[in-house]
Amino acid sequence: MTDTPLGLYVHWPYCARICPYCDFNVYRARGDDSALFDALLADLAYWAGELLGRKLTSLHFGGGTPSLLKPEQIGRIVQAADRFFGFECDAEIGLEANPNDAAGFRGFSDAGINRLSLGVQSFDDDALKALGRDHDGAASRMALEAALSCFARVSIDVIYAREGQTAASWASELSDVLALGVSHLSLYQLTIEPGTAFFKRVERGEIKPPGDALGERLYRTTQALCQEAGFLSYEISNHAKPGAESRHNRLYWEGADWIGIGPGAHGRIGSHALGGRRAVDTALRPADYIRRVSETGTGSKSEKLSAxxxxxxxxxxxxxxxxxxxxxxxxxxxxxxxxxxxxxxxxxxxxxxxxxxxxxxxxxxxxxxxxxxxxxxx
Ligand SMILES: C[S@@+](CC[C@H](N)C(=O)[O-])C[C@H]1O[C@@H](n2cnc3c(N)ncnc32)[C@H](O)[C@@H]1O
Ligand code: SF4
CATH class of the missing domain: 1.10.10.920 (Arc Repressor Mutant, subunit A)
Structure with missing residues (x-):
């Protein structure tokens, strides 16, 4: 038996709309998701059999947009994880949410979620429009208020290094963000990923994101302002008040163990010293994942990494x-x-x-x- 912490990552790949910069494993939501939901529960049962006797230190719902799941569905997965594995005391149970799903926040909290990370991306209408988001600044603000009233731990995702942004405009925007009262910020530089709509627009010369020199200035501005405001830059893009770091994400960075279920989820279990570290990958497309679970009991395949x-x-x-x-x-x-x-x-x-x-x-x-x-x- 190992005392390495164990996390569970659940990937929900559906989104109401696909953002033009995003290259995560995402698909447009089409309504009936019950087959995928059932496959997740079956995959979870498979992993409980593989890792008998181990408790979870964290559970994270990521995506895609897992806040499209109903609170009742989130509750069923949290309860199944508790039944199959059990949670260590103080386990972090986190959910990534889109601002448009704020009506479900109270229900998510009742279902066992104790940390919400809200993908506001910006509070500025023009910036949100340029990013192709399906909400405006007022929706970002209202969702944040709802989140702060429902969850003890709230993080927000913000994208910077957008077209037209200067060090001065980002400093002013970030100062406002730092004053909002959240204890955790994920501040991501916009990356232009091959295969995305933004990639094609950059190739056609329709948009021109900041170059490396400006990107570096914006990064330095980010680090300096976060430090001044009492946030620890505990990871390259993640900043937290002391004690508010994401425990689930630390599992990845510290090389602990985690299970990944859902289309496109990854996992890592074990180490060379314990007979080898298994890299676990699941089928990318929801239909393939569902088929694999029904045929083999799990949506994943694993292989041993070399030392x-x-x-x-x-x-x-x-x-x-x-x-x-x-x-x-x-x-x-x-x-x-x-x-x-x-x-x-x-x-x-x-x-x-x-x-x-x-x-x-x-x-x-x-x-x-x-x-x-x-x-x-x-
Ligand atoms: C997988 S998304 C899930 C969050 C949620 N679906 C949303 O969009 O609000 C996690 C975060 O990744 C960030 N992200 C996605 N694509 C990015 C890109 N190309 N450059 C920078 N950040 C990106 C966004 O901040 C987003 O909130
Ligand atoms: S940024 Fe979020 S909402 Fe947009 S496509 Fe990616 S996962 Fe979906």
Whole structure:
């Protein structure tokens, strides 16, 4: 038996409308979702059989738009997770919600959700229109008020580095956001992903998002203002008042275990030291996922990662967070460690710091996070 924390991620892939920048595994909602809902419950039962005796430290409903589920459906999944696994005390049970679904917030809270992350993206009508969102600034504000009255823990998602944004306009917008009274902010730079409508519009020259230099200025503005307002930038895009960090997301960054159910969900279980880390992937399309569950009992397939793949992942994820990468633990669970020459070079450059066995990125290092993580791989 392991004492590694265990999380459960439930992916609900449907959205009322597909946003032009989004490349998550999403599909337009069409009404009857009962077959997918039943498949989720069956997949959950499969995993309970695989991981007998382990309790959940967190459950997260992501998407897509899981706030399109009825509170009663959310309640049934929370209850099934409790029956099959049980929750550790203080377990985080989170839901991603769109502002248009605010009418369900009280019901979600009654169904067991104790943390809501609200995808407001902006409070500005023009910005929301440019992002192709199906709500305006007033709806963002009303949904936030409803969320704060229903949940003790509320986070909001905001997208910046939008076309036309300057460091001064973002600083003013972010100052307003920081004054709203939420304890957690996910602040994402707009990325232009291949296959999205925005990608085609950028290719055609119809929109021109900020270049790298402005992106870097906007990032520095974000870090400085969050710090001034008492938010810890505990991950590259995530900022929280002390104690308000997302416990579920920490599982990913700290290389703990999690199950993923629903179309396109991923999971990771175990480690090299415990006989191998399993990478779990599910069928992407809802119809394929439902078929796979009915044929095999689970929508997932899993394969063992090599020790090298495992160490790569752990370096990439561990360097994203404020606590950093624990080198002693890395070696203990994978049998490998970082490239020591590269680490020494980046320590001398001021991109990394080391305290005991903890290796962390500095503020400057965070600007180069992915490249540094790749170079540190053995
Ligand atoms: C998978 S979405 C789920 C939230 C919910 N469906 C919504 O849109 O409000 C999670 C978050 O990812 C962010 N996101 C999605 N695509 C992005 C992109 N291309 N660039 C930056 N952020 C993005 C948005 O802030 C969004 O709230
Ligand atoms: S941003 Fe949210 S609502 Fe928009 S398509 Fe992506 S998951 Fe769906």
């Amino acid at each position: 090298l793949d495992e160490v790569r992942e752990r370096i990439l994820m561990g360097l994203r967070i404020d606590t950093g990468l624990d080198l002693a633990q890395l070696e203990q669970v994978t049998g490998l460690t970082v490239d020591e020459d590269e680490a020494a070079r980046y320590l001398a450059q001021g991109w990394l710091t080391q305290n005991g066995t903890q290796l962390r990125l500095t503020g400057e290092g965070r600007l180069l996070a992915d490249g540094l993580a790749a170079a540190l791989c053995p």
